[in-house]
Amino acid sequence: MKNYRNYWWLFLFFVLPASTNYKLEGFSLGSAGGGQVGSSNYSINGVAGEVGGNPIVGSSYGIGPGLVFAELANVPKITVDNPGNYYNKLHFVVDTQGNPGDALYAIAISSDNFVTTQYIKSDGTIGSSLAFTDYQNYNAWGGSTGSVVSGLLGSTTYSFKAKAWQGKYSETNWGPVATGATVAPTLTFEIDVSATDTHTLPPYAISLGDLYPSNVVNSPVYVWVSLDTNAASGGGVFIYGQNGGLKSVTAGYTIATVNGDLSSGGIAEGYGVQGVGATQTAGQFLILSPYNGSGNVIGSVNTLVNQIFTATTPVTSGRAHFLVKAKSSTSTPEASDYSESMTVIASANF
Amino acid sequence: MKILRSVVSLLSVLVLAAILFSMSSQSVLAAQLTRATVRYDRMQANTPSNVYVTFIPVTGATVAKVKLIFGSAVVGAGVSVSVTNLDTGVSTLPGTLVAARTGTSEVDITGVTALSVGQTYGFNINIGISTPASPGSAFDIVKTTTSGDALIDQTTVAVQYLSSDQVVITANVPSTFNFSITGTTDAFTGNLSSGSVVSTIGVGVSVSTNAAKGWTGWIKSANAALSSATTGESIGTTGVVGGSTVTCTSGSDCYILDVGVTAGTGSGSLTAATSYAGNGTTSGGAFSTSLQPFVFRTGKTNNDTVWLKAHVAMIATKAAGSDYTDTWTIVGAGNF
Numbered sequence: 001m002k003n004y005r006n007y008w009w010l011f012l013f014f015v016l017p018a019s020t021n022y023k024l025e026g027f028s029l030g031s032a033g034g035g036q037v038g039s040s041n042y043s044i045n046g047v048a049g050e051v052g053g054n055p056i057v058g059s060s061y062g063i064g065p066g067l068v069f070a071e072l073a074n075v076p077k078i079t080v081d082n083p084g085n086y087y088n089k090l091h092f093v094v095d096t097q098g099n100p101g102d103a104l105y106a107i108a109i110s111s112d113n114f115v116t117t118q119y120i121k122s123d124g125t126i127g128s129s130l131a132f133t134d135y136q137n138y139n140a141w142g143g144s145t146g147s148v149v150s151g152l153l154g155s156t157t158y159s160f161k162a163k164a165w166q167g168k169y170s171e172t173n174w175g176p177v178a179t180g181a182t183v184a185p186t187l188t189f190e191i192d193v194s195a196t197d198t199h200t201l202p203p204y205a206i207s208l209g210d211l212y213p214s215n216v217v218n219s220p221v222y223v224w225v226s227l228d229t230n231a232a233s234g235g236g237v238f239i240y241g242q243n244g245g246l247k248s249v250t251a252g253y254t255i256a257t258v259n260g261d262l263s264s265g266g267i268a269e270g271y272g273v274q275g276v277g278a279t280q281t282a283g284q285f286l287i288l289s290p291y292n293g294s295g296n297v298i299g300s301v302n303t304l305v306n307q308i309f310t311a312t313t314p315v316t317s318g319r320a321h322f323l324v325k326a327k328s329s330t331s332t333p334e335a336s337d338y339s340e341s342m343t344v345i346a347s348a349n350f
Numbered sequence: 351m352k353i354l355r356s357v358v359s360l361l362s363v364l365v366l367a368a369i370l371f372s373m374s375s376q377s378v379l380a381a382q383l384t385r386a387t388v389r390y391d392r393m394q395a396n397t398p399s400n401v402y403v404t405f406i407p408v409t410g411a412t413v414a415k416v417k418l419i420f421g422s423a424v425v426g427a428g429v430s431v432s433v434t435n436l437d438t439g440v441s442t443l444p445g446t447l448v449a450a451r452t453g454t455s456e457v458d459i460t461g462v463t464a465l466s467v468g469q470t471y472g473f474n475i476n477i478g479i480s481t482p483a484s485p486g487s488a489f490d491i492v493k494t495t496t497s498g499d500a501l502i503d504q505t506t507v508a509v510q511y512l513s514s515d516q517v518v519i520t521a522n523v524p525s526t527f528n529f530s531i532t533g534t535t536d537a538f539t540g541n542l543s544s545g546s547v548v549s550t551i552g553v554g555v556s557v558s559t560n561a562a563k564g565w566t567g568w569i570k571s572a573n574a575a576l577s578s579a580t581t582g583e584s585i586g587t588t589g590v591v592g593g594s595t596v597t598c599t600s601g602s603d604c605y606i607l608d609v610g611v612t613a614g615t616g617s618g619s620l621t622a623a624t625s626y627a628g629n630g631t632t633s634g635g636a637f638s639t640s641l642q643p644f645v646f647r648t649g650k651t652n653n654d655t656v657w658l659k660a661h662v663a664m665i666a667t668k669a670a671g672s673d674y675t676d677t678w679t680i681v682g683a684g685n686f
Contacts, residue, residue: 087506088382125381151382151408154489154506185489187508189393193517202514208521213528213558213652223517229508233385240391246521251562255521268652304435305391305402328523330558330652331616334686338521345515347389349404350507 073164074099075172078107079146080160080180085230087154087185087350092120092178093146094162096138103166104135108174109149110159120149135165157181185230189237189346192224197319208246211255211328211338216262216296219324222276227285227311227318227346234283234311235348237320239273241301242341246271246326251335255328262296268329271340272298275308275322283315291322298325301342384408384468386492386505388418393515395485399423404440404472405492407465407503414497416443416459418475421488422511425451429478431459440472449475465494485511527559527684536659542585542674544666547598547632549608552659553680557614557651561684564618564647567656569607571637572677576605576662581669585662589636592625597633598663605676606634609644610657618649622656634661641681 077095084091094105107120108130119130122140124147141147152158160178165171193204206219229235245256258270274297275287290299291308299308309320384406392399401423407413431449433442445463452458457475465471482488488511493504532554542548559565577584588604589596598604608628613620621627623644628634645656658680 153382185506185508187487187510189510189512191512191515191517204514204517206517206519208519211521211523213526213560217521219519231508238389246519248523251523255523305389324519326521328560330526330528330560331650332523332560333562333650334523334525334560336522338523340519342517342519343392343515344517345390345393346510347387347402348508349385349387350505 071170073103073166073170073172075175076105076162076164077175078160078162078178080158080178082180082182085183086148086152087183087230088152088232089148089150090152090158090180090182091146091148092160092180093144094138094141096164097175099138099164099166101139102137103164104137105141105162105164106130106135107141107160107162111153111156113159114161114177124149125151152182154182155184183230185348185350186228187231187235187346187348188226188228190226191344192226193221194224195221197224197321206324208324208326211326211332213328213330213332216325216327222321222323223273223342223344224319224321225309225344225346227309227320228316229311229348230314231348231350232314233349234313234315235346236307236311237309237344237346238305238307239301239342239344240303240305241343242303243339244302246338246340248333248335248338250337251333253333253335255326255332255338257300257302257340258298259290259300260297261293262298262325262327267327269327269332270298271324271326272300273308273322273324273342274298275320278309278318278320280311280315280319281317283311283313283318285309285311285315285318285320287320287322296325301340305345381408381503383492383494383503383505385470386507388490388492388507388509390423390479390481390509390511392481393510393512395481395511395513396483397481398477399479399481400477401475401479402472403475403492404437404470405494405505406470407467407494409467409494409502411502412496413462413465413494413502414460415495415499416462416473417491417493417495418457418459419491419493420455420457420479421490421509422482422486423455423488423490423509424480424482425454425457426478426480427451429457430476432474432476433472434474436472440470443471443473447473451478462494481511485513487511523560525561525684525686527561527565527682528557529565529682530556531680532556536678538660538662542662542664542668544601544664544668546600547604547661547663549631549662550660552657553678555645555656555658555680555682557647557654557656557682559647559684560650561686562650563685564649564651565654565682565684566643566647567645567680567682568641569637569644569658569681570639570641570679571607572639572679574637574639574676576674576676578669578671578674580673581671583669583671585664585668585674587637589625591636591638591642593636595625595628595633595635597629598661599632600663601665602663603665603668604661604663605637606661607637607644608634608659608661611645612655613647614651614653614655616647616649616651616654618647618651620645620647620651620654620656628661630659632661637676641679 609622625635
């Protein structure tokens with residue numbers, strides 16, 4: 001192992017004997033150790049004495065003087081797919097092609113079919129250089145389950161290839177190229193206003209009717225929202241109001257939005273919303289505090305953007321709904337034009 | 351071995367030089383931001399919107415600019431950046447920030463100073479952004495670059511625009527006037543006597559109303575006197591209706607109304623009518639057989655309470671009887 005670390009660059013020498021800038025036609029070495037000898041048909045796998053010059057090939061023999069051609073590892077293959085509908089990562093599995101368990105593999109990746117090349121690092125990210133630590137054995141690359149490389153661009157086809165080495169001077173060339181594609185990032189959001197879970201069209205309106213003192217009124221319909229996203233960190237639904245409550249222009253008065261229990265005598269009058277339910281077919285869609293109360297407990301709809309529903313991972317078919325509650329007091333001025341414009345929005349965390 | 355090493359070293363230099371020359375021609379792909387969020391305050395199409403952006407850098411290079419490339423939103427003139435109203439856990443984008451548009455689909459924020467990898471940063475583009483004319487989906491890009499515009503990290507986010515993102519909520523608050531009387535009888539605390547002034551226990555009136563101009567209470571007496579059918583005698587009211595209060599004195603016929611008030615919560619003031627604002631024991635005002643106001647509230651209120659009681663004195667020769675009586679009619683109304 002120590003020798004290897006001292007002369008690790010020799011591997012590069014033996015597997016890259018030529019480039020567009022140079023070519024080693026032949027070279028010589030001094031006296032070195034021996035190698036293996038074969039049968040009567042012979043193959044010498046070693047160096048005896050000091051020899052030099054180009055390889056010599058006869059009708060029944062060939063000599064590569066000065067070079068010790070160690071046995072190379074088997075050239076590995078690699079498979080790539082996108083089972084999670086990822087927009088920023090892909091899944092790959094190394095095919096060892098029969099290499100032993102201590103063989104090490106490096107993986108290259110490119111978005112332009114290796115016009116430019118990067119490498120998958122040992123932590124699953126990509127980098128522009130290949131370090132020794134990026135060579136990992138089959139198990140470290142996830143074995144038969146494989147691994148995931150992250151930090152990729154969406155809607156992009158990536159090319160992968162792998163190479164292996166197992167012991168000194170055994171590094172292979174790159175194996176065959178396999179490709180996989182990331183999908184586009186997605187966000188789908190919809191609003192409906194209905195007494196039942198039904199698709200509706202705008203304009204969206206809710207009439208609370210008459211607000212009598214000390215009587216909590218529920219909206220006759222719900223506000224329904226749908227959220228779908230493949231964002232790795234999920235997303236959320238947010239609400240905010242224009243007036244900070246139900247405002248009457250004629251009375252010059254606003255029934256302020258509040259957090260709390262409208263049943264409580266401590267809240268003489270107020271307005272807000274209460275989350276009723278949230279479901280999904282994948283991921284998790286939840287109601288956030290203070291909108292997750294029961295009874296007549298409400299969360300406020302003030303002029304700041306507040307999050308009412310959340311998903312912390314990708315969510316599929318997220319569907320949630322909330323209702324509006326309000327109460328007047330005996331001192332709430334009578335007027336027929338109390339109103340509020342509530343904005344309902346969504347975003348995702350890619 | 352020594353010779354071998356020296357030869358190998360020479361070869362390694364040649365090979366390494368070749369490799370380095372070869373690698374220097376390769377391009378480096380940018381990394382994805384660890385996370386990026388673009389939130390429009392208005393998702394409705396064709397609407398001006400504030401844009402709130404948060405991101406987490408993944409590369410430790412010196413970031414000098416943050417760029418937003420909008421897939422469909424339109425950047426107008428006068429864009430500005432702010433770092434107020436950020437969510438909890440989001441750090442302000444550091445630096446002397448200046449926002450400027452590049453064309454109609456890009457906003458460049460310059461003046462950004464060193465960012466920490468893994469830290470969440472946020473900012474707002476306050477004005478100058480409009481959602482596209484029609485609903486639909488789009489992709490926006492958040493980028494970090496060096497001062498020379500070399501790309502460091504970037505992430506593409508999906509956004510959506512709607513036909514409408516608002517729900518209009520309406521309500522009606524009707525006029526309310528709640529008026530209640532605590533009982534239907536009011537007895538004297540003891541037998542009437544020529545030697546003292548005797549009062550009734552009193553009846554209460556409770557009122558709540560959202561009438562902006564308050565409410566008024568009225569009272570009338572059936573007899574303007576306490577009358578006895580069996581004896582045919584009566585104790586008549588004293589004083590002038592609507593005039594000043596009078597005080598009953600022992601030994602003289604006197605029958606007057608005294609009113610006291612306790613204001614609830616609301617606006618304006620609650621006061622007893624001047625002619626009935628007695629002292630609670632011996633003074634008050636003359637009853638009338640027509641409705642007379644006994645209390646005024648000048649604004650909306652929750653739970654005003656008013657008590658009404660009679661004070662009586664009589665002459666020594668008043669005929670004895672157990673049926674001296676009067677009937678009060680008490681009403682109220684809100685002033686809307």
